[in-house]
Amino acid sequence: MARRPLPPLNALRAFEAFGRHGRMTTAADELFVTHGAVSRQVRSLEDQLGVRLTEGPKNRLRLTEPGLKLAQALTQAFDLVEQGLPKRPDVVEGLRVTVQPTFAMKWLIPRLPDFVDAHPNVPVSLHETNGPVDFADTDLAIRLGAAGTGIPAGAEATPFMQHYQGPVMAPGLLKEAASVEAVAALPRLHTKTFLPAWSEWELRTGITLPRPPVDREFDHYFYMLEAAAAGLGVAMGPWGFVQRDLAIGRLVAPLGFVDGEAQITAITPRGGLTRPVRLFRDWLVAQGAATPAPPTGDVL
Amino acid sequence: MARRPLPPLNALRAFEAFGRHGRMTTAADELFVTHGAVSRQVRSLEDQLGVRLTEGPKNRLRLTEPGLKLAQALTQAFDLVEQGLPKRPDVVEGLRVTVQPTFAMKWLIPRLPDFVDAHPNVPVSLHETNGPVDFADTDLAIRLGAAGTGIPAGAEATPFMQHYQGPVMAPGLLKEAASVEAVAALPRLHTKTFLPAWSEWELRTGITLPRPPVDREFDHYFYMLEAAAAGLGVAMGPWGFVQRDLAIGRLVAPLGFVDGEAQITAITPRGGLTRPVRLFRDWLVAQGAATPAPPTGDVL
DNA sequence: GGGCCATTGTGCGAAAACCTCACAGATGGC
DNA sequence: GCCATCTGTGAGGTTTTCGCACAATGGCCC
Numbered sequence: 001m002a003r004r005p006l007p008p009l010n011a012l013r014a015f016e017a018f019g020r021h022g023r024m025t026t027a028a029d030e031l032f033v034t035h036g037a038v039s040r041q042v043r044s045l046e047d048q049l050g051v052r053l054t055e056g057p058k059n060r061l062r063l064t065e066p067g068l069k070l071a072q073a074l075t076q077a078f079d080l081v082e083q084g085l086p087k088r089p090d091v092v093e094g095l096r097v098t099v100q101p102t103f104a105m106k107w108l109i110p111r112l113p114d115f116v117d118a119h120p121n122v123p124v125s126l127h128e129t130n131g132p133v134d135f136a137d138t139d140l141a142i143r144l145g146a147a148g149t150g151i152p153a154g155a156e157a158t159p160f161m162q163h164y165q166g167p168v169m170a171p172g173l174l175k176e177a178a179s180v181e182a183v184a185a186l187p188r189l190h191t192k193t194f195l196p197a198w199s200e201w202e203l204r205t206g207i208t209l210p211r212p213p214v215d216r217e218f219d220h221y222f223y224m225l226e227a228a229a230a231g232l233g234v235a236m237g238p239w240g241f242v243q244r245d246l247a248i249g250r251l252v253a254p255l256g257f258v259d260g261e262a263q264i265t266a267i268t269p270r271g272g273l274t275r276p277v278r279l280f281r282d283w284l285v286a287q288g289a290a291t292p293a294p295p296t297g298d299v300l
Numbered sequence: 301m302a303r304r305p306l307p308p309l310n311a312l313r314a315f316e317a318f319g320r321h322g323r324m325t326t327a328a329d330e331l332f333v334t335h336g337a338v339s340r341q342v343r344s345l346e347d348q349l350g351v352r353l354t355e356g357p358k359n360r361l362r363l364t365e366p367g368l369k370l371a372q373a374l375t376q377a378f379d380l381v382e383q384g385l386p387k388r389p390d391v392v393e394g395l396r397v398t399v400q401p402t403f404a405m406k407w408l409i410p411r412l413p414d415f416v417d418a419h420p421n422v423p424v425s426l427h428e429t430n431g432p433v434d435f436a437d438t439d440l441a442i443r444l445g446a447a448g449t450g451i452p453a454g455a456e457a458t459p460f461m462q463h464y465q466g467p468v469m470a471p472g473l474l475k476e477a478a479s480v481e482a483v484a485a486l487p488r489l490h491t492k493t494f495l496p497a498w499s500e501w502e503l504r505t506g507i508t509l510p511r512p513p514v515d516r517e518f519d520h521y522f523y524m525l526e527a528a529a530a531g532l533g534v535a536m537g538p539w540g541f542v543q544r545d546l547a548i549g550r551l552v553a554p555l556g557f558v559d560g561e562a563q564i565t566a567i568t569p570r571g572g573l574t575r576p577v578r579l580f581r582d583w584l585v586a587q588g589a590a591t592p593a594p595p596t597g598d599v600l
Numbered sequence: 601g602g603g604c605c606a607t608t609g610t611g612c613g614a615a616a617a618c619c620t621c622a623c624a625g626a627t628g629g630c
Numbered sequence: 631g632c633c634a635t636c637t638g639t640g641a642g643g644t645t646t647t648c649g650c651a652c653a654a655t656g657g658c659c660c
Contacts (some may be wrong), residue, residue, distance in 0.1 A: 006381060009309035010618075024637065037619055039637055050388035058626050059636040066386035073384020077377035081306060084373020086366035088350035248635085249628080310647075324608065337648055339608055358655050359607040548606080549657080 007048050012074055014041035015053065019063060019071025020105070020222050022229065022250075060250060062230040072223050094123025095276040099142040100193060101128040102221035103264070106241045107291075108142070115283050122276045130193050130220075133267055139277050141267040142284070144194055144238075156270045158281055159263035161240075161288035165201060166257035168237035169228055171249060178254030180207055187214035187233030191224040194262070197236035204258045225251070239294040257294040264288070307348050312374055314341035315353065319363060319371025320405070320522050322529065322550075360550060362530040372523050394423025395576040399442040400493060401428040402521035403564070406541045407591075408442070415583050422576045430493050430520075433567055439577050441567040442584070444494060444538075456570045458581055459563035461540075461588035465501060466557035468537035469528055471549060478554030480507055487514035487533030491524040494562070497536035504558045525551070539594040557594040564588070 006012075017027035018038060028035040046053050053067030063071060099108055104126060115124065133141040133152050143151075144163060151157045167183050174182055188198065202208055216233060218224040221241055228235040229250050237253065245251040266281045273281070306312075317327035318338060328335040346353050353367030363371060399408055404426060415424065433441040433452050443451075444463060451457045467483050474482055488498065502508055516533060518524040521541055528535040529550050537553065545551040566581045573581070 006313075006378065007385070008617085009313060012381065013306075013309060025635085033618090034620060035637070036621085036639075040618085040639085043638080049386055051386040053386075057628080057636090058638075059628070059634095061637080070384045070386060073380050077380040077384075078306065080373050080377040080380065081312065084370045084377075085307075086349055086351040086353075086370060308646085323606095325606085333647090334649055335608070336610075336650080340610085340647080343609080357607095357657075358609075359605090359657070361608080 007045055008041075011041040011045040011048075013078070014038045015045050015067075016071060016074035016078060018042055018054075019067070019226065020075060020101075020220075022063075022222070022226050022245075023061070060248075063226055064230075068223065068227060068230070071226075072219060075223070076219060093125040095280055096125055096127065096137060096139045097142065097280065098127045098129050098133070098138045098140075100130055100144065100221075102193075102241055103142060103144070104128050105222070106244070111287055114287070115280065118283070119276075119279055122279060124280070135269050139268075139274070140280055142264065143267055144264050145262055151265075151267055154270050156268050158266045158268070158285065160266055160281075160285045161264040161291060162293075163260040163262040163264055164239035164257040164294045165197060165236050165260050166239070166253045166294070167201075167234045167255050168225070168242050168246070168251045168253045169234040170231040171252050173231050173234070174252075174254060180209075180255065183234055183255060184209045184212065186212065187216060188212035189224045189227055189233045189235040190215060190217045191221050191235075192217060192219050193221060196262075197260075200261045201236055201258060203261060240291070243294075259293075307345055308341075311341040311345040311348075313378070314338045315345050315367075316371060316374035316378060318342055318354075319367070319526065320375060320401075320520075322363075322522070322526050322545075323361070360548075363526055364530075368523065368527060368530065371526075372519060375523070376519065393425040395580055396425055396427065396437060396439045397442065397580065398427045398429050398433070398438045398440075400430055400444065400521075402493075402541055403442060403444070404428050405522070406544075411587050414587070415580065418583070419576075419579055422579060424580065435569050439568075439574070440580055442564065443567055444564050445562055451565075451567055454570050456568050458566045458568070458585065460566055460581075460585045461564040461591060462593075463560040463562040463564055464539035464557040464594045465497060465536050465560050466539070466553045466594070467501070467534045467555050468525070468542050468546070468551045468553045469534040470531040471552050473531050473534070474552075474554060480509075480555065483534055483555060484509045484512065486512065487516060488512035489524045489527055489533045489535040490515065490517045491521050491535075492517060492519050493521060496562075497560075500561045501536055501558065503561060540591070543594075559593075 014027065014031065014037070017030050018024055021027045021030070024038045024042070025035045028038045031038065042054065051066050052064050053070065054061045055064050056062040108126070112124070112126075115122075127138070133143065133155065135152070135155070145151075169183075169186065173186065190197070198209070212233075214233065216227070218227060221238070224235045225237060225242060225245065227233065228237070229245065237251065239257050242251055242253070246253060266284050268277055268281060314327065314331065314337070317330050318324055321327040321330070324338045324342070325335045328338045331338070342354065351366050352364050353370065354361045355364050356362040408426070412424070412426075415422075427438070433443065433455065435452075435455070445451075469483075469486065473486065490497070498509070512533075514533065516527070518527060521538070524535045525537060525542060525545065527533065528537070529545065537551065539557050542551055542553070546553060566584050568577055568581060
């Protein structure tokens with residue numbers, strides 16, 4: 001009476017990490033194992049399921065359609081588990097920062113060593129979430145949104161970076177010359193964490209797009225971007241998140257980027273900030289200023 | 301940059317099974333391991349989290365409050381994973397029966413060997429779900445409900461068992477003598493899979509209960525029953541599901557049971573049943589008739 | 601209270617799963 | 631063609647997990 005004939009859970013974890021990162025090497029870093037371990041786990045999972053989860057050239061893997069579906073389910077499942085875990089009563093955390101997963105992965109975490117170097121005695125604990133800000137368990141939150149939205153009463157918002165974004169897609173997707181019309185004719189990809197992305201872009205560019213042939217929605221930025229890399233359509237990609245994929249040619253942005261209405265904002269309780277909170281906020285502002293602006297509007 | 305510092309996943313799986321079964325021995329059966337393995341996994345999970353997940357005498361364990369929360373999250377998470385798994389294209393299933401998880405665990409699975417013995421050449425594959433009936437992937441569905449509800453168009457319903465139910469609780473919970481008033485004053489537990497349970501009971505007994513001090517809702521029958529066993533309140537327990545817990549004194553039912561408006565029903569496509577479907581339906585009817593009725597209305 | 605039953609806890613050795621290391625293979629870019 | 635960047639894999643070691651057998655615990659019944 002085997003309920004739950006699930007595949008090995010460690011293989012699922014490895015694949016989930018791969019799904020989020022899109023590359024085995026970085027997934028392996030996250031799990032503190034070698035890339036070989038991840039490679040094996042993913043392979044054994046595919047064997048066991050009898051379904052290919054990855055495809056494409058070995059140095060530019062993509063998720064297949066069933067792979068994308070599984071990866072998304074896994075991410076949601078692990079998120080659920082994380083939320084269900086009891087907090088041990090005895091651990092004290094330092095500066096509690098909450099941030100959206102993709103922003104953490106692609107922008108904050110790579111820069112965090114700089115902060116730790118500068119302030120080794122200020123412990124920072126990152127918590128990744130897409131939920132609303134709750135100062136009961138947060139000292140500083142980083143959120144994305146139009147100025148003034150999503151900020152709870154009694155909170156102070158410090159925008160520290162422009163939110164440049166532009167349509168991105170797989171290199172081979174655009175058969176004809178890059179143009180607004182050609183892009184508009186592709187399936188359009190959305191993310192639940194920032195649904196107004198496309199309408200913001202229309203607002204900033206003054207362009208009104210016709211309805212796309214297909215709309216598709218994802219729970220997280222990274223799966224939307226993976227779907228774009230897999231050639232499923234065109235996504236509105238934030239510059240900071242796609243920089244690397246553009247550099248290695250996994251994605252292209254033929255229309256360039258525009259600075260959005262939305263800004264990336266540090267949210268703190270109003271007044272009476274503790275020293276660590278101030279330090280971190282100021283560091284964010286400095287890092288934001290130091291982040292290079294994207295190429296704007298190649299075509300527009 | 302350790303995202304997801306999750307405890308060992310195998311320990312989580314073991315604990316999830318324990319949470320559903322309420323006992324390590326049967327959880328171990330489900331996982332095809334010995335009870336010792338489960339015992340160790342649960343223990344190691346508690347050590348790692350630094351939080352007790354179980355409590356009570358060792359031969360009558362219960363979940364603690366954080367344990368209940370974690371177990372529910374895990375069940376939901378594993379359900380999600382299961383749904384996200386791609387189906388291998390090449391496997392052919394036999395008679396596809398869908399059934400609610402708790403009914404499967406407590407009633408169907410223990411009796412299934414009888415069917416297999418009688419019809420060894422009719423392969424049966426069980427699928428557990430709380431969702432609606434879809435004949436695209438189901439040959440026969442077992443559901444619980446008032447006659448005529450939840451049955452899709454073009455389907456035939458064959459009730460095969462009465463749905464006896466009664467208030468159940470932990471033995472120590474009732475300080476005073478058992479009475480309707482005493483029971484009504486306790487926190488009341490509900491399950492999402494059958495919310496009308498209490499109003500059905502009121503209907504059948506002619507009793508109108510006052511509002512309880514607390515209402516609490518669970519995703520599944522088993523967690524509602526585990527919560528009842530843990531002394532969190534009084535649940536409306538279906539006779540078939542609580543029989544064993546009553547026998548070993550883990551729960552008591554001071555007001556006995558009444559037969560409900562609801563019936564347990566086999567749902568099949570209308571007309572032209574295949575032989576395996578007919579065999580299985582008839583077997584259900586026979587098994588239903590052979591299931592002993594509960595003690596009715598001790599107090600009422 | 602003593603024996604019985606059901607259930608969980610544990611020491612030890614075996615088995616399986618998993619990982620690392622090092623190198624090979626693949627592919628795209630220049 | 632060569633370099634840079636990833637993934638695939640063979641061999642061997644390490645860690646995790648498990649089975650077995652027995653001990654311990656607590657309820658129940660006479």
